[in-house]
Amino acid sequence: MSSILARIQEIAANEGITITALERKIGASKGVLSRAITNGTDIQTKWIQNIVENYPQYSPAWLLTGIGPMILKEKYGRDLVSEPEPTYTYNRKNDLDNSLIYRMYKEKEEENKELLKEIGRLEERLKNNESSGPIAKDVSIENSSSKKRTAISVSAQSKK
Template identity: 45%
Template structure:
């Protein structure tokens, strides 16, 4: 996998979001990044620009060339009203994504607890 695609995956993991969610955040059609990752193909530069705009904390040098640190030193991130608003939206998306994960895990736990109870009952009958 090429460096840029690998680093895009690192960003999604670091942000706690799926590639599909990252596509949504940067305004890409569903599958633009995920297909590129799966097929190891290039992506348009406009998607890189949108990643950098939406995630200014990540170093462009790292994203494109895998050189230097992934996260910029704090002083290099220039906060603007636009960045702050975008960050707030990103946190909302992250919270929503994590809530979905928690709800899914709760359902799985309930299913497993029921299964345990059924196995206990079966074991008592033996």
């Protein structure tokens, strides 16, 4: 795949001008593009933007990626300056990532529901035991995702 600099050279050739003339047209100092082309170095994005603004008949998508037509055309074949139609691609990796995240979310949601039920049961037991006198009870809750057990000591005094 060719570089942006190679595509800039193609624009100059298609316009029938030199790189120096293209530099003048976009407001760049003499040698900005030609040195980058010679040395294979990068250019600032402002020069790419100036090329797009000064040569709107060329596709910005083509200039950046080399994909699609070099010159923008209307659907009916006439030259026209317009934005290229967006292309949508299916990205299986994103779908898998989203699916994995969704599954993890659902697992945590189920775990939270179970923990809330357990809390409700423990609160009910605590209320029932408060009326029968002082108690001390060790409760163990298992976190299903980390397989860790957490021990909680619950003490309650009966009200007299």
